[in-house]
Amino acid sequence: xxSEHVISSKIYWGIWAALICLTVITASVAFIDLGPxxxxxxxxxxxxxxxxxxxxxxHVKYTSEKLTKTxxxxxxxxxxxxxxxxxxxYSTRGMIHAGMP
Amino acid sequence: MADTPLMTEHEEGLQHQFADMQQQLNATSLGMWxxxxxxxxxxxxxxxxxLVYRYWYYPEFAAASRSIDIYLGTINTAVLIxxxxxxxxxxxxxxxxxxxxxxxxxxxxxxxxxxxLGIKGKEWYDKFEEHxxxxxxxxxxxxxxxxxxxxxxxAPMQIFFSLxxxxxxxxxxxxxxxxxxxxxxAFYTWRGHYTQQYHNPVEIGGLYWHFVDIVWxxxxxxxxxxxxxxxR
Numbered sequence: 158x159x160s161e162h163v164i165s166s167k168i169y170w171g172i173w174a175a176l177i178c179l180t181v182i183t184a185s186v187a188f189i190d191l192g193p194x195x196x197x198x199x200x201x202x203x204x205x206x207x208x209x210x211x212x213x214x215x216h217v218k219y220t221s222e223k224l225t226k227t228x229x230x231x232x233x234x235x236x237x238x239x240x241x242x243x244x245x246x247y248s249t250r251g252m253i254h255a256g257m258p
Numbered sequence: 259m260a261d262t263p264l265m266t267e268h269e270e271g272l273q274h275q276f277a278d279m280q281q282q283l284n285a286t287s288l289g290m291w292x293x294x295x296x297x298x299x300x301x302x303x304x305x306x307x308x309l310v311y312r313y314w315y316y317p318e319f320a321a322a323s324r325s326i327d328i329y330l331g332t333i334n335t336a337v338l339i340x341x342x343x344x345x346x347x348x349x350x351x352x353x354x355x356x357x358x359x360x361x362x363x364x365x366x367x368x369x370x371x372x373x374x375l376g377i378k379g380k381e382w383y384d385k386f387e388e389h390x391x392x393x394x395x396x397x398x399x400x401x402x403x404x405x406x407x408x409x410x411x412x413a414p415m416q417i418f419f420s421l422x423x424x425x426x427x428x429x430x431x432x433x434x435x436x437x438x439x440x441x442x443x444a445f446y447t448w449r450g451h452y453t454q455q456y457h458n459p460v461e462i463g464g465l466y467w468h469f470v471d472i473v474w475x476x477x478x479x480x481x482x483x484x485x486x487x488x489x490r
Contacts (some may be wrong), residue, residue: 163353173343177336184332187486195487199479209471212326212462214346215468225291232295242310247310254474 164219177248199253273457278480283458290462294469301473304428308421308480312449315414320422320485325401327381331482334377335474341370345440355454357447364444364460369468371437378430380424391423392405392416422481427476429477432470439463 183202187195212218217229271278290291292354312319332353348363389397396419398412452460 166350169343169346176339180335187483190487199483203476203479206475210468210472214342214464226287228291228295232298236298238304239302244309245305247313
């Protein structure tokens, strides 16, 4: 059991406070007109929150198991592939004929 | 097992194929992470459908998003974050051998989970009242009249609400399953099945709960915060 970490509850409460703050910030910023940046800010904050949960609450920061990290990175890779390639298709449709008379 | 000469005594809760408790825990967690990877693809398809339709019908998505209750959505996000905290505190408690504290934290998690589902239910009820549920009785006149400067069509708003109900519905289903898992864990922790030495089910149950929390962390900005800027 020596290698199993017991993390101080102070860290957990700190992460909780950060997550609550980020939630309030993201909901408030949505009411301010930042143009197209509104979506960017909302998604950056969401990713930051997800990262805090994965690293600290799901103990990925403390695990020595490389296989777990590999699975997580692979899962994210497939998700990005799915979203990015599909959107590259949908967002460029019609472009070929755009310059033609 | 002690009568087999080849076997040596192992720690309580340690399956014989593992070298030690840490390796057993790593293997259990890896299994849960593999399941979560499939869940990412499961939800991923829906997120892709959402993104494509949002790209095609942005004004309608933005207008329809204004009609869902941002305050209830924010409160629900906070409720889920609190439930994730109680989950990690329950895992920490059992690691320190505090069985009763662990059970209590798991019960609080269940309460937060049920509170989330209750608030979600209230939001859905409102949508039914407002006739914003896709189908024959769908009517988005109120949104169109409320935001005349957006010039939106009702049909693409049905797509938004279809995705809204599908995504929050699938998430809510995961929450219901999560509450079931937490109840199971609370019962067997209370019965003393999980101890300071062996508590892998509590750990991986927690991983599942956090994953469902993360899905909501993305659903919240994508569904509630599309466009809340004051209209000119």
